[in-house]
Amino acid sequence: MAMLEVEIWRGEGGDGAWRRYAVPHEANQTVLDVVTHVQRYLDPSLAYRFACRVGMCGSCAMSVNGRPRWTCRTHVSRAARKGRLRIGPLRNLPVIRDLAVDMAPFFEKWRDAEARFIPSKEPPEEPVRPDEPERMAADAGIECINCAVCYAACDSVAWNPDYPGPAVLNRLWTLANDRRDGDRDGHLDAAGAGCHLCRSHQECADACPTGLNPTAAIAGLKREVFRRALGGRARGPRQ
Amino acid sequence: MNEAWLFAAQRLSAMVMAPLVLLHLGVILYAVRDGLSADEILSRTEGSLFWGAVYGLFVVAAAVHAPIGLRAVLREWGRWRGAGLDIAMALFGLLLLALGLRAVAAVL
Known part of the structure; x- marks a missing residue:
């Protein structure tokens, strides 16, 4: 199975670093699916925020390869570059932990x-x-x-x-x-x-x-x- | 300073300057034959009411336009706010006006 090279920002407040994960690439996979895979199977301590998963609630926005996106409606096939994803917290807002910002x-x-x-x-x-x-x-x-x-x-x-x-x-x-x-x-x-x-x-x-x-x-x-x-x-x- | 008026002043001065910048570039190409110097330019523009009026308008528009833009840059990138900045920018505008009108006076 093809794997994605995923880097996710890990840390509290202003401190942190990018951490790498290998996530299986699946058809019609969204960026939120990738983050959820990491949290469920690779690292349960990952903090992120989502609710509706269908693009209505506005909870799951993150920075994906440097661009802010709603992750639940962003397909990996559209956002990834050469199988790589770098997922961080939104810019211009204080980071609480990992991918969760203080709104x-x-x-x-x-x-x-x-x-x-x-x-x-x-x-x-x-x-x-x-x-x-x-x-x-x-x-x-x-x-x-x-x-x-x-x-x-x-x-x-x-x-x-x-x-x-x-x-x-x-x-x-x-x-x-x-x-x-x-x-x-x-x-x-x-x-x-x-x-x-x-x-x-x-x-x-x-x-x-x-x-x-x-x-x-x-x-x-x-x-x-x-x-x-x-x-x-x-x-x-x-x- | 009222931001709405500054916004309007900057847009209006930009509208005035847009054609004048093109004209100015044309004048540079036309007037410079033997190096860029005041004598060189003045030998072709001196005594012309038309060029005096064109550049007079240009100078006034630039003196309005530039300080407003510089004020925004200093506020955002220099974190300079308040009355001190407004006074400094007004003085900068007056400096541009004085330098520009001095050059225009030489044409007339």
């Missing part, structure tokens, strides 16, 4: 920006149509699974501790375009300084496993935040 900084930025739906007091006067421009802009970014792959891919996050990151800003953009939300101005204010720290490298869009384009969302935020700075009312009905 707290990621979600704290989410919380601090209040990037959540705030119901309006009254329902929208006009029904929300699926094909209206604002709804389409919101729908384009709505399928985020909070996996932090974009956060790990982003150089601006690495360079700038104040930067909220692509996922938070993408969420703010979907909220700003949701006519049922009651605090559009608040969402744009929250995006205010943060969205201008994006350098438009599009690493987030390149890495996003669900195919979202946070860079485009952030570009939209930059435009709307500037429109507000000019003193004009942002587009769309207010509550």
Whole structure:
């Protein structure tokens, strides 16, 4: 049976080293399958995180051959180079142990920006149509699974501790375009300084496993935040 | 400093500069025949209101554009924040403006 040469990051906190494992290569094998094989048959002390295994929960993101990926939906055949896999923890987040990172900084930025739906007091006067421009802009970014792959891919996050990151800003953009939300101005204010720290490298869009384009969302935020700075009312009905 | 205004100022100055950079490269090819020196350039551009206006606009756009970009680089790679950085960048912009306008004055 063909074997994979797998290197996995082992260690606690900032300290650690790559450790090699030989894992049987199987058809339709995912990177998460490889990690699970190591933990079940080779080294039960390996720490990693997963839940749904079908690309919904956003728990299993890791760095695979230097690129952040959702491991449950990444086939070995696509990620391996010459039968080699190097699997590490996500970048830009503190490592707890081995492949498990502390997601707290990621979600704290989410919380601090209040990037959540705030119901309006009254329902929208006009029904929300699926094909209206604002709804389409919101729908384009709505399928985020909070996996932090974009956060790990982003150089601006690495360079700038104040930067909220692509996922938070993408969420703010979907909220700003949701006519049922009651605090559009608040969402744009929250995006205010943060969205201008994006350098438009599009690493987030390149890495996003669900195919979202946070860079485009952030570009939209930059435009709307500037429109507000000019003193004009942002587009769309207010509550 | 309001990031939204800096963002707009940098984009607008970039839009102004994009065609001027191409024009500037053309001028270099046209004007330099015998080595790159102030005399060499001025002998072909001196007294021209047009070139004075073109380069005046270029200098103003560059003096707006460069400090904003440098500020972002210093914030991210140099971890320098706050009012000190903003003042330093404003002074850097004024320096670029002074040096550039001095050259433009020689054309006119």
